[in-house]
């Protein structure tokens with residue numbers, strides 16, 4: 001996955017983030033995912049008023065992080081047209097930034113991290 005992402009970055013002429021910048025972009029993408037979920041009927045059913053408030057606060061906080069990292073020059077922004085939401089695209093954005101963060105932080109790809117954790121947990125269960 002990370003090789004495909006690197007190729008995509010190269011083709012689009014995107015600036016490579018540091019680990020901290022990738023983490024901040026990841027947080028901003030989680031906010032966009034939550035926003036898209038809240039705006040997409042049936043994506044998350046049964047959300048009560050209290051949770052709506054928490055999610056709104058989370059979305060606002062993620063936007064603060066996004067503005068903070070975006071203030072640095074050299075980023076190519078890829079914003080959705082205002083008032084439109086792309087839930088599958090946001091899932092992809094989160095996976096992309098999670099993968100980039102893992103690579104920049106010197107970690108294995110997210111799928112490898114997950115597989116290793118599940119194997120560790122299953123070994124614990126089998127004891």
Ligand SMILES: [Mg+2]
Pocket residue numbers: 029032089090093
């Ligand atoms: Mg996005």
